[in-house]
Amino acid sequence: MRLSRYFLPVLKETPAEAQIASHRLMLRAGMIKQASAGIYSWLPLGFKVLRRIERIVHEEQQRAGHIPMLMPTLQAADLWRESGRYDDYGEEMLRIRDRHDRDMLYGPTNEELITDIFRSHVASYRDLPMTLYHIQWKFRDEVRPRFGVMRGREFYMKDGYNFDIDKDAAVHAYNRHMVSYLRTYERMGLQAIPMRAETGPIGGDLSHEFLVLADTGESEVFYDSAITDLSLGDRQVDYDDWDECAGIVQEWTTPYARTDDTHDDSLFNEVPEDRRRTRRGIEVGQIFYFGTKYSEPMGATVQGPDGKAVPVHMGSHGIGVSRLVGAIIEANHDDRGIIWPEGVTPFHVGLVNLKPGDPEADRACEKLYQAIADLGLETLYDDTDERAGGKFATMDLIGLPWRITVGPRGLKHGVVELTCRRTGDNAEMSPDEAVERIAEIYAPHHGREIAEPMARRSFHTWL
Ligand code: 5CA
Numbered sequence: 001m002r003l004s005r006y007f008l009p010v011l012k013e014t015p016a017e018a019q020i021a022s023h024r025l026m027l028r029a030g031m032i033k034q035a036s037a038g039i040y041s042w043l044p045l046g047f048k049v050l051r052r053i054e055r056i057v058h059e060e061q062q063r064a065g066h067i068p069m070l071m072p073t074l075q076a077a078d079l080w081r082e083s084g085r086y087d088d089y090g091e092e093m094l095r096i097r098d099r100h101d102r103d104m105l106y107g108p109t110n111e112e113l114i115t116d117i118f119r120s121h122v123a124s125y126r127d128l129p130m131t132l133y134h135i136q137w138k139f140r141d142e143v144r145p146r147f148g149v150m151r152g153r154e155f156y157m158k159d160g161y162n163f164d165i166d167k168d169a170a171v172h173a174y175n176r177h178m179v180s181y182l183r184t185y186e187r188m189g190l191q192a193i194p195m196r197a198e199t200g201p202i203g204g205d206l207s208h209e210f211l212v213l214a215d216t217g218e219s220e221v222f223y224d225s226a227i228t229d230l231s232l233g234d235r236q237v238d239y240d241d242w243d244e245c246a247g248i249v250q251e252w253t254t255p256y257a258r259t260d261d262t263h264d265d266s267l268f269n270e271v272p273e274d275r276r277r278t279r280r281g282i283e284v285g286q287i288f289y290f291g292t293k294y295s296e297p298m299g300a301t302v303q304g305p306d307g308k309a310v311p312v313h314m315g316s317h318g319i320g321v322s323r324l325v326g327a328i329i330e331a332n333h334d335d336r337g338i339i340w341p342e343g344v345t346p347f348h349v350g351l352v353n354l355k356p357g358d359p360e361a362d363r364a365c366e367k368l369y370q371a372i373a374d375l376g377l378e379t380l381y382d383d384t385d386e387r388a389g390g391k392f393a394t395m396d397l398i399g400l401p402w403r404i405t406v407g408p409r410g411l412k413h414g415v416v417e418l419t420c421r422r423t424g425d426n427a428e429m430s431p432d433e434a435v436e437r438i439a440e441i442y443a444p445h446h447g448r449e450i451a452e453p454m455a456r457r458s459f460h461t462w463l
Pocket of ligand 1: 159321
């Protein structure tokens with residue numbers, strides 16, 4: 001993409017209404033614009049990051065064998081009356097009446113809708129286990145929407161629902177979700193720590209939240225620092241293997257890690273003192289097992305092996321897709337701007353032409369642009385007439401992890417400059433070498449979905 005033809009409305013001034021770094025930087029980098037309180041338009045750069053995150057979520061869900069679908073944002077109130085949540089949910093639910101005076105609502109979550117789909121079409125235990133998910137906009141009329149996309153009223157969420165024959169099978173689904181979430185966040189360059197959680201309006205008695213450590217997080221968190229040494233890395237996981245998934249869950253849930261909701265001082269004090277940490281965190285996901293809370297009142301039963309009808313055991317599992325954009329920035333920025341992890345960056349490379357109009361510089365840039373495109377990677381090419389200082393400031397603000405700077409002076413010696421946004425390290429090299437370096441850097445991220453086998457049971461393509 002050429003910057004001269006793109007829409008990147010960066011702001012020079014720091015917007016007064018933004019209290020935290022991610023909100024400020026998203027506004028300044030031209031990623032979002034507030035439409036009304038807690039509701040945002042996603043401008044091209046922000047939309048690109050949202051899509052990258054969404055794609056990672058889809059790939060990891062499908063790797064775990066979960067089936068994508070799409071449910072609407074507007075729902076009929078009657079379904080929520082069946083589960084009893086229409087009255088319970090309270091002020092956070094946006095209630096709407098249509099022209100026929102029917103009560104509708106903008107979905108804050110989808111347990112009822114999915115349970116209705118399930119009961120209409122599935123009748124036998126032979127069709128289980130099954131996990132369906134979608135990524136869709138939600139609305140919660142938060143009292144205090146704030147921090148930009150981090151606590152919005154309208155927000156984008158992946159929500160998945162498992163249907164299993166009994167508790168043991170549903171606990172495996174819970175474990176499988178925990179493992180696939182760990183992988184999902186790692187691919188985004190994040191460490192998200194699973195912490196025991198309250199279940200709130202979703203219900204049930206087993207739940208974990210995933211928290212990204214950041215000073216601006218809304219929750220206070222208490223943990224054993226040993227948990228931050230854990231990583232899945234390239235570990236291949238068989239998502240159908242109950243013991244393997246349970247083993248990984250055990251590994252991640254043994255060190256103490258809780259939010260202020262579930263914190264227990266006496267247990268925390270058993271952690272060796274030098275490993276006890278108290279910090280703040282951003283909740284980027286939550287998983288629940290709630291058994292038959294919805295299936296029983298709504299009559300979602302299947303015929304078991306003995307011919308008897310039994311209510312299915314369910315759980316639901318959410319990832320805050322739009323919140324993640326803010327959370328990633330909270331965990332990755334400096335005083336000059338955003339620093340995107342390679343896995344989610346909107347463009348892989350920023351290409352700065354210091355002298356547009358100079359035939360040598362133009363030719364070198366075009367060649368680099370093409371060579372990077374041939375790798376299947378995207379470049380944002382600053383071909384504008386702005387002065388060098390302004391170009392660098394914009395690139396630093398929007399946070400592309402790698403920048404190639406091309407100018408007539410360097411080209412005389414056959415070199416361009418490759419700069420790492422995170423460390424500020426600069427190196428001169430030939431344009432060919434720069435392309436090679438870029439290829440190496442992105443190899444572990446790019447095409448990963450092709451290189452690694454998906455879950456054996458199902459592989460549904462997306463896009
Ligand atoms: N039905 C369950 C699981 S699908 C559910 O709704 N879970 S939740 O309430 O925990 O939401 C899932 C995730 O959505 C949260 O972990 C959080 O990351 C994100 N989220 C929740 N509320 C907001 C909000 N107001 N703004 C942005 N993201 C939000």
